[in-house]
Amino acid sequence: MRWTLKEKPSEDKINHLAQALNVENFVATLLIQRGIETFDDAKNFFRPSLEHLHDPYLMKDMDKAVSRIEKAIANQENILVFGDYDVDGTTAVSLVSSYLKSYYPNVATYIPDRYAEGYGVSFMGIDFADDNGFSLIIALDCGIKSIDHVAYAKERNIDFIICDHHRPGDTLPDAVAVLDPKREDCFYPYDELCGCGVGFKLIQALGTNRNETIHDLFPYLDLVATAIAADIVPMTGENRVLAYYGLQVINSNPRPGIKALVHQVKKKSLDITDVVFIIAPRINAAGRIKHGNHAVELLTEFNFEQAQQFASEIEKYNADRKDLDKQITKEAFQQIEKNQEQNRFSTVVFQEDWHKGVIGIVASRLIETYYRPTLVFTKSGDKYAASARSVKGFDVYNALDACAEHLEQFGGHMYAAGMTLKEENYPTFKEAFEKQVEKTILPEMLTPEIEIDAEINFTDITPKLIRILKQFEPFGPLNMTPVFMTKNIKDTGYAKAMGADEDHLKLFVKQNNSEGISAIGFGLGKKLDLVTHQKSFQAAYCISENEWNGTISTQLMLKDIQ
Structure with missing residues (x-):
C-alpha cells in the first residue's frame, strides 16, 4: 500500500481556525482538509440543521413535476412509482409511494425484475402501466437515458416524471419533467444527491403545497440515510444533513421494516458503517436473489409483526447471497490464475x-x-x-x-x-x-493508497479528541474517518494473529512512555513478524472505541503497518 500524507494547509489558516474553535492545531488541519475554514463553516459542520436544506424548487423542472402530480390527483388518475431494484431505487420507491399514499389512494409501485427486464425503465413496466390504466409514471433512480422508453410510453398516453442522479446523455428523454441535479442546465446548489435524495426533494416540494414543513417529513429520513450510505455518494452538503438526521430516525423511531432488520442483528445503536454493512446488504439481497418488490413490501409495511416476517425472508436471501458471492469469487480467481x-x-x-x-x-x-x-x-x-x-x-x-x-x-x-x-x-x-x-x-x-490526514503521537489521543472526532460523523466520501499515522511504536509482547486462517492482527502498543492502547488490524495477520521481538514500526490507523462487558476503551483500527 502507498501511504500518502495529505497536503498540510498553511500555518496561518490552521492557527486562525484552531484559535476560533479552541481546538488543537491538528484538529483544525482535519477540518480545513474537509473544506471547513471558518467558524461558521465549522458550526454548520458540527451542528447540521434541516434548515440548511435547499429550496426544492431550485431544481430544474420541479414546478412541472409537482403540477403534473397535482393534476393527476385532481383528475383521480392512477400513478405508478417505478424504481431500480437496488437500495437506492427501492428506498426511493418506498419513500415517494408511501408519501403519496398518505393522502391519495390511486398509487402503485413497480420494480423491474433484475433478470427478465434488467436495469432501469423497461418496456415490460410500461406495458404493465398501460394494461392497468396508469397514466403517470414517476421513475426514481433511473430513466435519465430512457429516451425510447419514454417515447413508447407517450404513444400510449402515459406521462413520465424522471427523478435521477446519474449522468445524462446528450439528449434528455421527452418527459413532462426531468429532475436530475447533474443536468447541465440545472443550477440546483447541490448535485451529489442519490436517487432517493432526489425523490425526497420531490416530496419536499409537494409538501410545501400542503403547508408541510421539513419537520413533517422527518419520518422519511431513515430511507434517505439508508440510500445515501448504500450508494456511496459524497457525505457533504445536503447528503450529510439528511444522513445525520436519518440516523437519528433509524436509532429512535424507524419505520417497522427497518426496525425489523435491525431487530434481526440485535444491535442497540447504528452508525453509518452499520447502515452500509447491516441494513443495505439485506435490502439489496431481495433484488439480487428474488425480487426488489420484497424490499419495497418490507419498507412500506406498517405492521411490525408482518415486517418481521418479511425481514426473516430477506435474511434468508442474504444468506444465499453470501454463499453465491463466495463461490463465484473463488471461480473468478481460478479463471484469472489459469x-x-x-x-x-x-x-x-x-x-x-x-x-x-x-x-x-x-x-x-x-x-x-x-x-x-x-x-x-x-x-x-x-x-x-x-x-x-x-x-x-x-x-x-x-x-x-x-x-x-x-x-x-x-x-x-x-x-x-x-x-x-x-x-x-x-x-x-x-x-x-x-x-x-x-x-x-x-x-x-x-496500488491501493492510504491517505493519512495527520501524523500524531499517542499522547494526542485524549477523551476530548475522541469526543470531537465523533462529531465529524456521519462519515463517507469527502468526509472519511480520519486516518492518523504514528511512528516509533512497539508492541508490548501481546501481538498475535487471530481468526480461523490467522488473517487478522491483535496488538497492545506503546509509543515511548505513553499508556498502552489495544489495536486490531483486519487482514494484517501476515505482518505479525514486523511487530514481534520489540521491533519499532509505524502504523496508519483510525481511532475507535471498543465496548466489552460494559467497559468502553480506546482501540486503534489499523489500516497498515510498516
Whole structure:
C-alpha cells in the first residue's frame, strides 16, 4: 500500500481556525482538509440543521413535476412509482409511494425484475402501466437515458416524471419533467444527491403545497440515510444533513421494516458503517436473489409483526447471497490464475452461469486482491451483462464510454457501472477495454493508497479528541474517518494473529512512555513478524472505541503497518 500524507494547509489558516474553535492545531488541519475554514463553516459542520436544506424548487423542472402530480390527483388518475431494484431505487420507491399514499389512494409501485427486464425503465413496466390504466409514471433512480422508453410510453398516453442522479446523455428523454441535479442546465446548489435524495426533494416540494414543513417529513429520513450510505455518494452538503438526521430516525423511531432488520442483528445503536454493512446488504439481497418488490413490501409495511416476517425472508436471501458471492469469487480467481491475467491493467472475467445478482459484489472482491478496474460478466438472456467497479481515481464510466461501439447499453458512475453487449462482441470489447485502461490509468492508481490526514503521537489521543472526532460523523466520501499515522511504536509482547486462517492482527502498543492502547488490524495477520521481538514500526490507523462487558476503551483500527 502507498501511504500518502495529505497536503498540510498553511500555518496561518490552521492557527486562525484552531484559535476560533479552541481546538488543537491538528484538529483544525482535519477540518480545513474537509473544506471547513471558518467558524461558521465549522458550526454548520458540527451542528447540521434541516434548515440548511435547499429550496426544492431550485431544481430544474420541479414546478412541472409537482403540477403534473397535482393534476393527476385532481383528475383521480392512477400513478405508478417505478424504481431500480437496488437500495437506492427501492428506498426511493418506498419513500415517494408511501408519501403519496398518505393522502391519495390511486398509487402503485413497480420494480423491474433484475433478470427478465434488467436495469432501469423497461418496456415490460410500461406495458404493465398501460394494461392497468396508469397514466403517470414517476421513475426514481433511473430513466435519465430512457429516451425510447419514454417515447413508447407517450404513444400510449402515459406521462413520465424522471427523478435521477446519474449522468445524462446528450439528449434528455421527452418527459413532462426531468429532475436530475447533474443536468447541465440545472443550477440546483447541490448535485451529489442519490436517487432517493432526489425523490425526497420531490416530496419536499409537494409538501410545501400542503403547508408541510421539513419537520413533517422527518419520518422519511431513515430511507434517505439508508440510500445515501448504500450508494456511496459524497457525505457533504445536503447528503450529510439528511444522513445525520436519518440516523437519528433509524436509532429512535424507524419505520417497522427497518426496525425489523435491525431487530434481526440485535444491535442497540447504528452508525453509518452499520447502515452500509447491516441494513443495505439485506435490502439489496431481495433484488439480487428474488425480487426488489420484497424490499419495497418490507419498507412500506406498517405492521411490525408482518415486517418481521418479511425481514426473516430477506435474511434468508442474504444468506444465499453470501454463499453465491463466495463461490463465484473463488471461480473468478481460478479463471484469472489459469489464464495468467493477473498482470493486465484491467480484470475482465465471464462465466455464463454466474448469478447476475452478485456480480457487482464479486467485482469489488476481485479489486481487493488485484486492484484493477474490474468487470464481471454473466449471461443474461441472449446477451452478456456485466457489473463494473473501479479503483480510486479511475473513471470506469468514461472508459466504457470510449468502448461504447462494442456495447449495447451502459450506465452508471465514476466507480460503478453496468452494461450489456452481444456475445460475439465480448472478445473485442475485452481487448478494447484493456487498451483504454492501459492508455488512461496512472501507474500509482494500480496500488491501493492510504491517505493519512495527520501524523500524531499517542499522547494526542485524549477523551476530548475522541469526543470531537465523533462529531465529524456521519462519515463517507469527502468526509472519511480520519486516518492518523504514528511512528516509533512497539508492541508490548501481546501481538498475535487471530481468526480461523490467522488473517487478522491483535496488538497492545506503546509509543515511548505513553499508556498502552489495544489495536486490531483486519487482514494484517501476515505482518505479525514486523511487530514481534520489540521491533519499532509505524502504523496508519483510525481511532475507535471498543465496548466489552460494559467497559468502553480506546482501540486503534489499523489500516497498515510498516
